[in-house]
Every structure is written in C-alpha cells, then in structure tokens.
Amino acid sequence: MPVYIGYHFTIIPKDPGAEILLAELGELPFESFEETENGLSAYIQKEFWNEDILKDVFILKSDEFKVQYTHEDIEQVNWNEEWEKNFEPIAVNDECYVRAPFHEKKDVKYDIVIEPKMSFGTGHHETTFMMIQHLLETDVTGMKTLDMGCGTAILAILAEMKGAKPIDAIDIDNWCYLNSVENAERNNCSHISVYEGDAALLQGKSYDLIIANINRNILLQDMKQYADCLNKGGLLLLSGFYEEDMPYIDEACSANGLEFVKKHQKNNWVSLKYNKLA
Numbered sequence: 369m370p371v372y373i374g375y376h377f378t379i380i381p382k383d384p385g386a387e388i389l390l391a392e393l394g395e396l397p398f399e400s401f402e403e404t405e406n407g408l409s410a411y412i413q414k415e416f417w418n419e420d421i422l423k424d425v426f427i428l429k430s431d432e433f434k435v436q437y438t439h440e441d442i443e444q445v446n447w448n449e450e451w452e453k454n455f456e457p458i459a460v461n462d463e464c465y466v467r468a469p470f471h472e473k474k475d476v477k478y479d480i481v482i483e484p485k486m487s488f489g490t491g492h493h494e495t496t497f498m499m500i501q502h503l504l505e506t507d508v509t510g511m512k513t514l515d516m517g518c519g520t521a522i523l524a525i526l527a528e529m530k531g532a533k534p535i536d537a538i539d540i541d542n543w544c545y546l547n548s549v550e551n552a553e554r555n556n557c558s559h560i561s562v563y564e565g566d567a568a569l570l571q572g573k574s575y576d577l578i579i580a581n582i583n584r585n586i587l588l589q590d591m592k593q594y595a596d597c598l599n600k601g602g603l604l605l606l607s608g609f610y611e612e613d614m615p616y617i618d619e620a621c622s623a624n625g626l627e628f629v630k631k632h633q634k635n636n637w638v639s640l641k642y643n644k645l646a
Contacts, residue, residue: 567589627642
C-alpha cells in the first residue's frame with residue numbers, strides 16, 4: 369500500500385482561492401483533494417513527492433491570496449474504505465439517483481452507479497448537480513453529444529440513459545479517462561466513447577449537444593471551438609464558475625453566435641444553457 373504525504377492549505381480568501389489551487393495541484397501528481405473549512409487538503413504518493421513540488425504553483429506567489437500550509441506523512445490507510453465511509457448517495461429532482469456500488473438501488477427513472485476514485489464528478493458538487501438538472505429538463509433523444517471535461521462521465525451516462533447517442537467523453541486527466549471508461553461499463557452504456565485529451569480532439573467534430581463542466585478560464589479559452597463544433601439549433605450546457613463570472617461567459621457565448629436560454633444557481637455556483645442560432 370503506497371505511503372502518502374498530505375498538504376493542508378489555509379487560503380484567504382477561500383473562494384475562489386481553493387478552486388484555483390485545486391486546479392494547479394491537479395496538474396501535479398497530487399491524487400486526491402478534500403475541501404476544508406479554511407481551505408484545501410491535498411494528497412500525493414511519497415514516491416512522486418520532492419521538496420520543490422510546489423515551487424511553480426502560481427497562487428502561492430500571488431498578492432491576491434494569503435496561503436499558508438503544512439505537510440505531513442500520512443499513515444497507510446485504505447483510501448477506498450475511507451471514501452466509502454463518507455460517500456452519501458444523492459437524489460436530483462426525484463428522477464435521478466447517484467450512488468456508489470455499495471449503496472442500495474432506489475426506484476427512480478435514472479439510477480447511476482459511480483465509483484469516482486480520484487475523479488471529479490459525483491453530483492455532490494453544486495456544478496455537477498446543476499448540470500444534471502439541465503439534462504433532466506432537456507429532451508436529448510438522438511442527440512450527438514460531447515461531455516467535455518467528463519470527470520467520472522456521470523453526465524455522459526445520464527445523457528445516454530435519456531436517449532442521447534453517440535456520445536464522446538473527453539478529459540485531459542488520465543485518472544478521469546480510466547474512471548470514465550469504468551463507469552460507462554458499470555452503467556451498461558454502449559454509446560459512450562471515452563478519450564484522453566483536450567479541445568484539440570474536437571477538430572472536425574460536430575455535435576447537437578455539448579456539456580462542459582470546467583473552470584472559467586478553460587471555458588473562455590475553448591468557447592470558439594465549442595461553438596464551431598455545435599450544429600445549428602444545438603445546445604451548450606456550461607458550469608464550473610461563479611455568479612460573478614457570468615458576464616465573461618455570456619460575452620464569449622454571444623460573440624460566438626450562442627443565445628442564452630436558462631440559468632440554474634446553487635449557492636454561488638452557476639450553470640447556463642445556450643442555443644446556437646446559426
């Protein structure tokens with residue numbers, strides 16, 4: 369069983385500092401994260417650790433945030449057991465039930481079994497929850513679909529359960545790629561193809577529905593590619609950003625021929641739905 373080192377960060381202000389830090393640490397060999405009252409804890413296998421592991425983490429040098437941290441060797445634990453003890457199933461709109469394999473099945477229209485391991489996307493986070501809401505409200509039957517930044521592939525799985533096909537699920541992270549393949553198989557999905565990579569994989573592709581639950585900067589960077597890949601009348605579902613980010617997202621969408629349709633909000637997180645006009 370591998371030995372881990374745990375980093376415990378105190379961040380002022382926590383929002384959006386914790387999200388920025390998590391994104392940066394996700395580019396390093398850190399494998400799991402836990403949001404805390406004052407910041408974030410992150411864990412890395414000792415064999416991949418070195419004393420300079422944080423030297424290029426931008427937020428630690430930024431004047432906009434005050435970040436303090438400690439690190440410690442972690443006693444060997446069974447991480448799957450720890451996760452199982454803390455993972456609770458969730459229900460969305462009484463239609464969709466997201467659970468782990470060890471939870472009892474519930475009589476709902478869409479029963480999704482997810483084992484997230486190191487991947488983001490269980491439905492517990494506000495952004496995933498709201499994206500599920502958008503999908504539940506939308507008739508996606510027969511829609512060629514892209515789940516960009518798929519995480520656990522939970523949104524791709526729900527899309528297939530609602531009749532979307534074929535579906536491409538893409539994530540740049542290898543853990544997410546492997547986990548998405550596993551979860552698609554676990555839910556008996558036969559129309560989902562999972563790819564490891566970024567928006568460069570979209571070259572020459574076209575879709576009726578694009579789902580993108582990613583951070584604001586990536587969405588803004590790749591918005592033109594999403595719009596170019598979206599068929600006329602197609603739908604774009606977005607999340608991964610705060611209410612104060614909405615003007616930037618809306619400006620980028622409008623500039624690329626996308627018309628605002630609907631907004632969901634949960635706490636300070638936002639999820640938006642757009643339609644491609646032409």
